[in-house]
Amino acid sequence: MAYHDELIAHAELLATLPDAPRQADMRRAVSAAYYALFHLLTSEAAGNWKNINQQARFARMLDHGKMKNASSKISNQKAPTDPALVLIFDNLKLVTDNFVTLQQERLSADYGNSKVWSRTQVFEAIIQAQDA
Amino acid sequence: MPYLPRGVAQPLELVKSLNALQPFLPPAVVNWRYTIDNDWSGDPSLFFWITLSDEAAKPQNLPRITKYVTGVITQHINPRGQWGLIPYVSFRSQSEQSALKEEVFE
Numbered sequence: 297m298a299y300h301d302e303l304i305a306h307a308e309l310l311a312t313l314p315d316a317p318r319q320a321d322m323r324r325a326v327s328a329a330y331y332a333l334f335h336l337l338t339s340e341a342a343g344n345w346k347n348i349n350q351q352a353r354f355a356r357m358l359d360h361g362k363m364k365n366a367s368s369k370i371s372n373q374k375a376p377t378d379p380a381l382v383l384i385f386d387n388l389k390l391v392t393d394n395f396v397t398l399q400q401e402r403l404s405a406d407y408g409n410s411k412v413w414s415r416t417q418v419f420e421a422i423i424q425a426q427d428a
Numbered sequence: 429m430p431y432l433p434r435g436v437a438q439p440l441e442l443v444k445s446l447n448a449l450q451p452f453l454p455p456a457v458v459n460w461r462y463t464i465d466n467d468w469s470g471d472p473s474l475f476f477w478i479t480l481s482d483e484a485a486k487p488q489n490l491p492r493i494t495k496y497v498t499g500v501i502t503q504h505i506n507p508r509g510q511w512g513l514i515p516y517v518s519f520r521s522q523s524e525q526s527a528l529k530e531e532v533f534e
Contacts, residue, residue, distance in 0.1 A: 414524035
C-alpha cells in the first residue's frame with residue numbers, strides 16, 4: 297500500500313474508533329487526511345524529477361504555503377472554453393480546492409486548541425482527501 | 429497597493445448575496461452560519477458552518493449532501509470569483525452540535 301493510502305486508512309481508523317470521539321483522535325485523523333494528499337502530490341511531483349537520486353530531496357523542498365498559493369491560483373481561474381480542456385480543469389480544480397481546504401483544516405487541527413471536532417467534520421476531511 | 433477583496437470592501441453587498449442563499453439550500457441543512465476572517469496564511473476567507481440533519485450526516489449520505497451544498501454555495505455566491513474570498517465549509521450533524529454546542533454553528 298502506498299504511503300498516502302496508508303495515511304487515509306489511518307485517518308479512517310481514528311475517525312471510526314468506538315465510543316465517544318476523542319479530540320486527539322479526531323485531530324490526528326484530519327492531519328492524516330491532509331498529509332495523505334500532500335504526500336501524494338509531492339511524491340508524484342518528485343517522480344517526474346529526472347535525477348532519481350535527488351527525487352527524495354526534491355520532495356522535501358516542496359513548501360506547504362507555496363503549494364497553497366499555487367493551488368489558489370488554479371482555483372481562482374475561470375474554466376477554459378475549449379471543451380477538451382474542461383474535464384481536465386475540473387479535475388485539477390477539485391484537487392486544488394481540496395488541498396487548500398484540507399491545509400486549513402490541518403493547521404486548525406494541529407494548532408487550534410479552541411476548535412472542537414465532530415466525527416462528521418473528520419469524515420468530510422477524509423472524503424475530500426479521497427476525492428482529490 | 430494591497431488588494432482589497434470585494435467581499436471585504438463591500439460587506440453589505442456580500443451579506444445580501446448570502447441572505448439570498450437560503451431558498452437554494454436543501455432541507456437537510458438544519459442551520460447555517462458564516463464568518464468572514466483570515467485563514468491561517470492571512471488570506472481573507474468566508475467560513476461556512478453548516479449543521480445537517482442526522483440522517484443527511486450519516487456516512488453513506490454525507491459525500492452526496494456535502495458536494496451538493498458546496499456546489500450551491502459556489503454557484504450562487506462564488507466566493508472566490510465574485511468576492512475574492514476563499515470558501516471553507518464545515519459540516520456537522522444536529523446531534524453533534526447539540527452535544528458540542530460550538531458557538532460558530534449556533
